[in-house]
Amino acid sequence: MVKKDKSRRTEILEKAAILFHQKGYAATSIRDIAREMKMESASLYNHIQSKQEILQAILLPIAHRYTQGIKDISSSPLTSIQQLERIIADQVQITIQNTDAVSLVPNEWVHLENNKEHDALQEFLDLRNFYEKEFKHIFQKCIKDGYLKNVNIDIAVFSILSTLRWLYSWYSKNKNVNPLVLETELINNLIGGIRRWTADGERRTTDGGRRTADD
Amino acid sequence: MVKKDKSRRTEILEKAAILFHQKGYAATSIRDIAREMKMESASLYNHIQSKQEILQAILLPIAHRYTQGIKDISSSPLTSIQQLERIIADQVQITIQNTDAVSLVPNEWVHLENNKEHDALQEFLDLRNFYEKEFKHIFQKCIKDGYLKNVNIDIAVFSILSTLRWLYSWYSKNKNVNPLVLETELINNLIGGIRRWTADGERRTTDGGRRTADD
Numbered sequence: 001m002v003k004k005d006k007s008r009r010t011e012i013l014e015k016a017a018i019l020f021h022q023k024g025y026a027a028t029s030i031r032d033i034a035r036e037m038k039m040e041s042a043s044l045y046n047h048i049q050s051k052q053e054i055l056q057a058i059l060l061p062i063a064h065r066y067t068q069g070i071k072d073i074s075s076s077p078l079t080s081i082q083q084l085e086r087i088i089a090d091q092v093q094i095t096i097q098n099t100d101a102v103s104l105v106p107n108e109w110v111h112l113e114n115n116k117e118h119d120a121l122q123e124f125l126d127l128r129n130f131y132e133k134e135f136k137h138i139f140q141k142c143i144k145d146g147y148l149k150n151v152n153i154d155i156a157v158f159s160i161l162s163t164l165r166w167l168y169s170w171y172s173k174n175k176n177v178n179p180l181v182l183e184t185e186l187i188n189n190l191i192g193g194i195r196r197w198t199a200d201g202e203r204r205t206t207d208g209g210r211r212t213a214d215d
Numbered sequence: 216m217v218k219k220d221k222s223r224r225t226e227i228l229e230k231a232a233i234l235f236h237q238k239g240y241a242a243t244s245i246r247d248i249a250r251e252m253k254m255e256s257a258s259l260y261n262h263i264q265s266k267q268e269i270l271q272a273i274l275l276p277i278a279h280r281y282t283q284g285i286k287d288i289s290s291s292p293l294t295s296i297q298q299l300e301r302i303i304a305d306q307v308q309i310t311i312q313n314t315d316a317v318s319l320v321p322n323e324w325v326h327l328e329n330n331k332e333h334d335a336l337q338e339f340l341d342l343r344n345f346y347e348k349e350f351k352h353i354f355q356k357c358i359k360d361g362y363l364k365n366v367n368i369d370i371a372v373f374s375i376l377s378t379l380r381w382l383y384s385w386y387s388k389n390k391n392v393n394p395l396v397l398e399t400e401l402i403n404n405l406i407g408g409i410r411r412w413t414a415d416g417e418r419r420t421t422d423g424g425r426r427t428a429d430d
Contacts, residue, residue, distance in 0.1 A: 151403070156404050162377045162378045166373075188409065189374045193403055193404055193406065195408070
């Protein structure tokens with residue numbers, strides 16, 4: 001019985017994420033979600049307390065997933081440039097696996113609320129700040145380690161994170177893309193231009209090997 | 216008298232753009248705009264007919280400005296890669312000069328309406344489609360002309376336009392940046408990674424000269 005309830009709740013969260021993605025959180029009602037579940041609104045309240053609870057149950061796990069990903073990567077023995085590549089790949093993975101939930105991250109977090117039981121808005125902002133700080137830190141290490149050119153970190157990080165942030169929107173319309181093609185193209189687009197090249201025109205590769213310039 | 220009226224209208228549009236940027240179009244009332252202008256709402260209606268008219272008067276000129284920019288650049292004698300760089304520079308310029316109006320482009324266009332007098336929503340979407348098509352066309356030419364690697368055009372164009380689209384948000388918090396630094400760094404971040412390099416590790420430069428790999 002508990003198990004059945006749990007999967008029902010998961011299904012509600014998934015359907016709600018789709019509706020929030022399509023119509024926005026503000027314009028979606030509990031009744032819309034119930035209709036999508038083929039349930040009465042009253043029955044829906046057996047599984048969830050409020051629309052706010054649904055938003056929190058979608059957004060906070062995603063925010064924790066990003067943060068856990070970057071924590072695992074940054075504390076791994078990978079080199080700094082491998083870490084940066086891996087973080088981009090991780091964002092692609094998260095976006096492909098949770099497109100609807102990820103679509104809520106750029107804008108809909110403003111609807112999160114702090115209340116006595118749970119400061120959901122604060123928790124989300126703390127996770128986001130942690131992520132951006134950690135991302136900049138790894139980016140800085142890549143420059144220090146000689147993998148990246150000495151570019152303006154603020155501008156470069158903004159540029160990379162903008163693309164990753166809106167990837168869900170592109171992916172929603174291009175779901176037939178090969179995830180590995182997407183990952184590889186994005187890593188090249190996003191950091192290929194600021195990679196440091198050695199004097200003879202070859203590029204430092206992540207495995208310490210050498211690659212010719214035009215590959 | 217006409218001149219005074221005209222500048223008053225311009226002032227209303229500027230103040231409205233700031234409020235729409237800060238609070239969103241939906242959450243901003245005519246009363247909010249009047250308060251910002253230190254006017255009565257009734258007096259405001261001497262200059263504009265509705266909130267919808269204000270939104271149209273902000274968004275459509277900006278959309279036309281983007282389109283005119285890309286038209287001028289693509290019909291110029293510049294090489295394809297010079298055109299691509301110039302278009303990025305043009306977006307930076309537009310964003311710096313009209314940050315509040317530009318901030319409405321990614322999301323607030325959904326509030327544009329079609330009506331008997333003017334199909335504003337359709338006009339906006341047509342301009343946006345034209346821009347994206349033209350951008351892809353120039354990008355394609357850069358590959359054909361050998362300036363860019365044979366990358367996935369859809370992914371690369373999505374990535375570049377994402378950064379440019381959200382530049383207003385970064386710029387709003389970093390207004391003291393040197394516009395030329397911003398322009399140069401972004402051109403390098405966005406297309407440096409997909410530039411084609413010659414076999415000896417030198418890069419085709421836009422002026423036909425040669426540049427060493429590490430500059």
